[in-house]
Amino acid sequence: MEAGRVGRIKLGSQGLEVSAQGLGCMSMSGVYGLPKPEEDMIALIHHALNSGVTFLDTSDVYGPFTNEILLGKALEGGVRERVELATKFGFCSVDGKREIRGDPAYVRAACEASLTRLHMDCIDLYYQHRIDTRLPIEVTIGELKKLVEEGKIKHIGLSEASASTIRRAHAVHPITAVQLEWSLWSRDVEQEIIPTCRELGIGIVAYSPLARGFFSSGLKSIENLSHDDFRKLLPRYQPENMEHNKTIFESVNEMAKRKGCTPSQLALAWVHHQGNDVCPIPGTTKIENFNQNIGALSVKLTPGEMAELESFASEDIVKGDRSAHDIPTWKNSETPPLSSWKAA
Numbered sequence: 001m002e003a004g005r006v007g008r009i010k011l012g013s014q015g016l017e018v019s020a021q022g023l024g025c026m027s028m029s030g031v032y033g034l035p036k037p038e039e040d041m042i043a044l045i046h047h048a049l050n051s052g053v054t055f056l057d058t059s060d061v062y063g064p065f066t067n068e069i070l071l072g073k074a075l076e077g078g079v080r081e082r083v084e085l086a087t088k089f090g091f092c093s094v095d096g097k098r099e100i101r102g103d104p105a106y107v108r109a110a111c112e113a114s115l116t117r118l119h120m121d122c123i124d125l126y127y128q129h130r131i132d133t134r135l136p137i138e139v140t141i142g143e144l145k146k147l148v149e150e151g152k153i154k155h156i157g158l159s160e161a162s163a164s165t166i167r168r169a170h171a172v173h174p175i176t177a178v179q180l181e182w183s184l185w186s187r188d189v190e191q192e193i194i195p196t197c198r199e200l201g202i203g204i205v206a207y208s209p210l211a212r213g214f215f216s217s218g219l220k221s222i223e224n225l226s227h228d229d230f231r232k233l234l235p236r237y238q239p240e241n242m243e244h245n246k247t248i249f250e251s252v253n254e255m256a257k258r259k260g261c262t263p264s265q266l267a268l269a270w271v272h273h274q275g276n277d278v279c280p281i282p283g284t285t286k287i288e289n290f291n292q293n294i295g296a297l298s299v300k301l302t303p304g305e306m307a308e309l310e311s312f313a314s315e316d317i318v319k320g321d322r323s324a325h326d327i328p329t330w331k332n333s334e335t336p337p338l339s340s341w342k343a344a
């Protein structure tokens, strides 16, 4: 399917408008193998902007830090004004051990450090990447609210937050977007989180919409991935589960052939068909794959085709958890009540 010009959607109720598909920048700086050459990634980002994809997704933990530095360089010379830039905070390393932090001093310092790396005065959308469950969510959002008032960030987002955490956060300051893993084979968010976002008028940003490349290529030879490829740590991609899961890709691929599109386009079209409050942010490091992915916006699916696709990857068919066991998800994002909190 050929790509047309990418349209725009409203995200949340606070006036943020973004491209209907975003660009996930994480794998430009490692995670799925080695970091890619800076010059090529800057060319890819500029190509994305010229194609109408202006919603760029990064985090201080990608690299760590180098992905934000890359974006800072890519957006120099007046390019920044054409972009909606989203970044995240919360993962940090203490004595080589991963920690999640959302205390006010950390939030402020993380934001200022991101602004410096990005060469910006203001972040368009600042997410808490994972929830710090040691303190009430109201305390973290209280600091983010101050950053909004000071003009350092425009909008607040949450990533991997439960419905009740989202609700509590939204009562302190309107949440513009919730980022969550949502794809044909990761649908646990549909029961409570998506309805809560819709009730509160919060935009939905779908990360890993291609199942980290699984719906693009089937990832048949996980053993061939480089030793530091993050997917090697994820249960779903382990050889014993992949042996079973590969039939899901085969079914999607078969249907894509019938539809005259690619499996990536079909998997992304399924996300686009969830509603115009949903923005998938597929990640890629290649211009040809980027072009293919925006082509998904032209793929039309009937309710029957949606149901057929869903039947390939129903919960009982998919083997293995979506997330690594030592990384928190929305399932463990509850925070203590505000009444219990005594600030130091």
Ligand SMILES: NC(=O)c1ccc[n+]([C@@H]2O[C@H](COP(=O)([O-])OP(=O)(O)OC[C@H]3O[C@@H](n4cnc5c(N)ncnc54)[C@H](OP(=O)(O)O)[C@@H]3O)[C@@H](O)[C@H]2O)c1
Pocket (backbone or CB within 6 Å): 023, 024, 025, 026, 027, 032, 057, 058, 129, 159, 160, 179, 180, 206, 207, 208, 209, 210, 211, 212, 213, 214, 216, 217, 264, 281, 282, 283, 284, 285, 286, 288, 289, 290, 292, 293
């Ligand atoms: N909030 C969170 O906790 C969280 C977690 C994970 C990711 N994210 C964000 O979401 C973004 C996207 O997620 P993701 O990168 O994990 O997974 P994804 O978008 O589902 O898949 C990315 C993978 O698919 C491959 N790919 C993409 N388009 C392709 C195509 N048309 N044909 C063949 N292969 C293709 C890419 O390889 P090539 O580079 O070779 O194209 C890459 O390996 C990230 O960049 C990051 O910004 C957020």
